[in-house]
Amino acid sequence: MPEPTKSKVTIPPLNSRQSIPQTNVNKTQNIVEEIVKTINGLPDGLKTYPIRDLVKHAEEFGPYLKQQRLETNQVRKFLDAVNRLKANLVETGEFAKIKTEVVLLKPKLAYAAARQKAAKPLGEVMSAAIDEVHSKEDFERLVQLLESIIAYHKAEGGK
Amino acid sequence: MKQLRVAEKAALQVIQEAIRVLAVWTNSKLKEKLSRLIAAGDNDDVIKKAVAQAQKLLSWNSKGEPKALRLLFDSINLEKDKEKKSQNQHQHYCQPDVIAERNPKIPYPLEKEPSLEDFIKLKYEIKQELDKLDDDRDRDLNNLSLLTLILEKYGSFISFGDSDVALIDIARSTAGVAAALANNPESNNLTLIAGDLSGIQKFIYTISSDGALKSLRARSFYLELVTEEVVQQLLEALELPRTNVIYAGGGNLYILAPAIESVKINVAEVRQQFNEWLLGEFQGKNFLALDCLDFPITDITTEKFADYWSELTSKKLAVHKSRKFAENISKFLQESDSYEPCKVCHRDDVESAELKQLNKNEPDSVLACETCCRMFELGGQLLKVEVIVRSQSENFEDKFDTLTFELPATDKRDAKNVYYHLFHRWKQIVPDNDTALLVNDWNIEHYKFSQFKKSFPLLLGNYAQESSEEKGLIIRANEMAKKAKGVNRLGYLRMDVDNLGRIFAEGLGENKTLPRIAGLSRQMSYFFKVYLNSLAEFRQENFLNKNKLIADILHKKAEFLTPKKRDNLLFIYAGGDDLFVSGTWNEVVEFAFDIYQCFRAYTGNNPDITLSGGISINDIKFPLYKAAEESGEAEEKAKGNGKDSLSLFSQVFKWNEWLGIEDNKIIDSEIQKYLHSETRPKLLGILPFVERLEQQDIGVNYSRNFVRNLLITAEIQEKALEKFEDNKKSEEALGTRYYLHLPKIAYTLARLPKNVLDDTEFRTSLKSPYNAPYFRAIATWIELLNR
Numbered sequence: 001m002p003e004p005t006k007s008k009v010t011i012p013p014l015n016s017r018q019s020i021p022q023t024n025v026n027k028t029q030n031i032v033e034e035i036v037k038t039i040n041g042l043p044d045g046l047k048t049y050p051i052r053d054l055v056k057h058a059e060e061f062g063p064y065l066k067q068q069r070l071e072t073n074q075v076r077k078f079l080d081a082v083n084r085l086k087a088n089l090v091e092t093g094e095f096a097k098i099k100t101e102v103v104l105l106k107p108k109l110a111y112a113a114a115r116q117k118a119a120k121p122l123g124e125v126m127s128a129a130i131d132e133v134h135s136k137e138d139f140e141r142l143v144q145l146l147e148s149i150i151a152y153h154k155a156e157g158g159k
Numbered sequence: 160m161k162q163l164r165v166a167e168k169a170a171l172q173v174i175q176e177a178i179r180v181l182a183v184w185t186n187s188k189l190k191e192k193l194s195r196l197i198a199a200g201d202n203d204d205v206i207k208k209a210v211a212q213a214q215k216l217l218s219w220n221s222k223g224e225p226k227a228l229r230l231l232f233d234s235i236n237l238e239k240d241k242e243k244k245s246q247n248q249h250q251h252y253c254q255p256d257v258i259a260e261r262n263p264k265i266p267y268p269l270e271k272e273p274s275l276e277d278f279i280k281l282k283y284e285i286k287q288e289l290d291k292l293d294d295d296r297d298r299d300l301n302n303l304s305l306l307t308l309i310l311e312k313y314g315s316f317i318s319f320g321d322s323d324v325a326l327i328d329i330a331r332s333t334a335g336v337a338a339a340l341a342n343n344p345e346s347n348n349l350t351l352i353a354g355d356l357s358g359i360q361k362f363i364y365t366i367s368s369d370g371a372l373k374s375l376r377a378r379s380f381y382l383e384l385v386t387e388e389v390v391q392q393l394l395e396a397l398e399l400p401r402t403n404v405i406y407a408g409g410g411n412l413y414i415l416a417p418a419i420e421s422v423k424i425n426v427a428e429v430r431q432q433f434n435e436w437l438l439g440e441f442q443g444k445n446f447l448a449l450d451c452l453d454f455p456i457t458d459i460t461t462e463k464f465a466d467y468w469s470e471l472t473s474k475k476l477a478v479h480k481s482r483k484f485a486e487n488i489s490k491f492l493q494e495s496d497s498y499e500p501c502k503v504c505h506r507d508d509v510e511s512a513e514l515k516q517l518n519k520n521e522p523d524s525v526l527a528c529e530t531c532c533r534m535f536e537l538g539g540q541l542l543k544v545e546v547i548v549r550s551q552s553e554n555f556e557d558k559f560d561t562l563t564f565e566l567p568a569t570d571k572r573d574a575k576n577v578y579y580h581l582f583h584r585w586k587q588i589v590p591d592n593d594t595a596l597l598v599n600d601w602n603i604e605h606y607k608f609s610q611f612k613k614s615f616p617l618l619l620g621n622y623a624q625e626s627s628e629e630k631g632l633i634i635r636a637n638e639m640a641k642k643a644k645g646v647n648r649l650g651y652l653r654m655d656v657d658n659l660g661r662i663f664a665e666g667l668g669e670n671k672t673l674p675r676i677a678g679l680s681r682q683m684s685y686f687f688k689v690y691l692n693s694l695a696e697f698r699q700e701n702f703l704n705k706n707k708l709i710a711d712i713l714h715k716k717a718e719f720l721t722p723k724k725r726d727n728l729l730f731i732y733a734g735g736d737d738l739f740v741s742g743t744w745n746e747v748v749e750f751a752f753d754i755y756q757c758f759r760a761y762t763g764n765n766p767d768i769t770l771s772g773g774i775s776i777n778d779i780k781f782p783l784y785k786a787a788e789e790s791g792e793a794e795e796k797a798k799g800n801g802k803d804s805l806s807l808f809s810q811v812f813k814w815n816e817w818l819g820i821e822d823n824k825i826i827d828s829e830i831q832k833y834l835h836s837e838t839r840p841k842l843l844g845i846l847p848f849v850e851r852l853e854q855q856d857i858g859v860n861y862s863r864n865f866v867r868n869l870l871i872t873a874e875i876q877e878k879a880l881e882k883f884e885d886n887k888k889s890e891e892a893l894g895t896r897y898y899l900h901l902p903k904i905a906y907t908l909a910r911l912p913k914n915v916l917d918d919t920e921f922r923t924s925l926k927s928p929y930n931a932p933y934f935r936a937i938a939t940w941i942e943l944l945n946r
Contacts, residue, residue, distance in 0.1 A: 050890060050894060050896050051890075051891065051894025051895060051898050051899050052897075052898045053891075053903060054898075055894075055898040055899065055901055056898075058902055059901075059902070062902070064772075075415040113690075129825045141723070144899060147902065148902040149901075149902075151902030151903050151905060151906040152902050152905055152906070154909065155902070155905040155908065156628050156909070
């Protein structure tokens with residue numbers, strides 16, 4: 001895919017709140033790549049994803065998803081599944097019990113992405129993250145990432 | 160009795176000389192007259208020698224002139240590191256001024272040396288006052304307590320001799336030394352007597368009943384008089400004038416005395432008699448530690464003086480406290496029957512039939528012992544006391560109450576009854592009076608009143624709001640609660656000066672001399688007893704003015720949520736270096752912030768002189784002793800947070816974090832490093848956010864939702880942080896504290912109405928990691944204001 005030139009990227013702001021400064025437009029375009037690259041480069045599973053970086057990434061990625069017109073009902077099944085696993089883990093405290101189900105989260109995302117183009121970026125990011133989930137701590141970080149992204153998405157007016 | 164005259168004469172002569180210094184300086188017609196009076200004393204060799212020696216010791220220069228007074232607090236330095244020490248150099252001056260007759264204003268220091276005009280005005284006022292003293296029989300000029308009061312009123316903000324020693328402090332110190340020497344001319348030693356009435360906290364804080372607030376206040380007042388009575392007994396026994404009292408108040412006393420055997424014996428006898436009395440009166444809840452220490456006379460002007468001071472207070476008195484009532488052991492061990500306890504103080508040695516209804520106007524009031532009933536009754540009436548007269552006579556009219564000390568006979572001392580009569584108006588004719596204590600009064604005319612044998616000012620931190628339901632009485636807890644903003648609760652504030660012991664023992668470096676130590680305790684207790692009253696009653700005149708130079712002393716502007724009065728307060732205790740104040744919760748919170756900022760400015764913004772405080776907020780039904788306990792624990796938490804902190808809403812932060820005052824020191828260097836890439840938000844801390852939201856008037860529903868979300872976020876954050884208790888500085892812990900919950904805040908913010916979101920400063924600041932620790936404090940404050 002050719003790199004878009006600056007003049008072409010004039011995404012009109014969706015509302016007056018402009019929480020994405022114009023100077024970050026390029027960055028916004030690359031945010032998926034940046035997160036994926038970061039996650040792939042983690043030394044020891046998702047748990048080593050520094051919280052500060054995670055939040056900073058989510059802060060950019062959430063509004064980007066809003067721009068892409070993602071609505072959470074499009075990925076409802078995925079979100080519900082994550083919440084279920086989270087509750088499970090709290091109850092049992094054993095990662096082994098949810099390990100296989102974590103892997104099964106990926107098809108849910110692929111399905112959503114296939115139906116709705118807007119769900120694709122979230123799918124890419126979360127797939128990369130799921131690949132790095134090998135322990136309870138990794139899974140907890142996955143939840144933190146997802147919750148942060150959704151919170152910023154909603155803060156932008158996303159539904 | 161001859162000796163009394165000797166000591167008092169010596170003191171009088173020194174004080175007269177100090178007055179002469181003022182007379183010469185202001186060119187008052189008194190100057191020649193005073194010279195004659197002083198010269199007349201020359202006939203008595205002992206006095207002449209004592210005065211001369213005292214003056215020599217303290218470098219008193221009779222030809223000297225009063226000059227500008229440097230702020231003594233500037234000299235306090237607790238920094239050990241020499242390099243840092245030199246960075247902490249401050250330069251402030253006192254405004255040459257007079258202490259007003261009533262409610263004197265807080266004297267904030269100046270950044271520049273006072274101008275000639277400032278002195279001219281003061282000189283004019285002094286001359287006016289001195290010229291009035293000129294009578295035929297020289298009665299006023301021989302009235303030691305009157306002259307001392309004049310020195311205090313006019314000589315507290317000018318120096319004499321060393322530039323940071325006030326005229327009043329050098330005069331009183333010299334008079335004290337001269338008086339001690341006159342009693343013991345040949346000695347090379349002096350004695351310092353120190354007393355500590357311990358158990359005050361226990362006494363005040365164990366009460367648990369309705370109407371407790373007033374009783375509590377009465378009890379703290381009562382104990383102030385007990386301290387006073389110990390001083391009186393000592394001065395009488397040792398035949399010393401009042402000038403020898405270096406400090407007395409709040410259960411502490413320091414007296415300068417001659418180093419003679421009889422002093423030690425008298426100290427021991429007074430101690431024994433008082434403890435015998437305390438034991439009978441309060442079942443051993445209170446104990447008087449009293450002792451003395453000889454030291455070489457020449458050390459009063461060296462740094463060693465502070466060593467003796469500390470040795471006496473922290474070692475010798477501590478020994479007494481560790482073996483309480485050792486001298487009264489037979490009485491202490493005496494068995495007594497136990498009965499149904501008093502519902503207020505829980506004492507159980509009073510026969511059930513003697514317990515009476517605490518509040519006679521309420522049919523189902525609890526049963527309490529006689530003392531507690533007395534205190535309850537007294538508490539209501541303590542709104543206005545102008546004079547307290549000590550007398551040996553029990554009965555006469557016009558007084559509204561009398562406090563009696565019936566000291567029991569001991570092996571060495573006879574039984575003695577002393578009465579303190581309380582009056583609403585100062586002008587009273589009392590038979591057999593020996594001392595009139597004029598409460599917070601600097602009106603010279605009152606001290607000239609010939610019916611008082613001796614009169615001294617009694618400083619009391621005693622502000623209280625008057626009840627609008629019961630005129631002339633102090634406001635009751637439930638009336639106060641109704642006046643609170645938001646939730647109808649009361650606040651309890653406890654606060655004290657950080658490192659006070661070190662400030663006295665080390666703070667002055669090589670200058671730990673008698674006059675400076677005396678000056679330091681005088682200025683500290685003035686703040687807590689006198690200026691706090693003024694601040695509560697006349698906030699407008701006493702709080703830091705944003706536009707004035709005063710703000711520069713603080714190096715930042717003054718902060719507060721509302722500029723309104725905060726006078727729905729009741730001081731339970733204020734004095735020495737600490738306070739316990741109740742009031743409507745919102746006013747107590749704001750008052751605490753006011754006190755802190757005023758105190759820092761008053762002490763020249765010295766980084767080593769700070770306060771820590773704790774506030775608890777409770778329903779009026781909540782037992783008072785529990786509330787007192789909670790605020791005490793809160794204060795401890797504040798101390799545990801590296802001091803200079805406030806604990807409020809169960810949250811502990813540095814004052815500057817609460818106030819939202821930019822201060823690089825409040826964020827420690829590791830965290831600073833961690834957050835370095837972030838720009839500092841415009842609003843930082845707690846108060847600024849509460850202020851903005853209160854101004855915006857966002858509507859009940861918005862506010863409720865916002866507060867709820869903020870509280871939920873705070874809760875999740877606190878829970879997430881629990882596992883990092885052992886390692887608060889790890890990358891994980893820092894990320895969790897400062898970043899992890901920002902997405903939720905962003906989401907919560909997006910739900911606020913548009914006009915709030917248009918406030919970019921507010922919006923971006925709350926999302927900044929710098930403010931991440933403050934969510935709960937901000938939310939709780941807003942919640943209580945709007946509930």
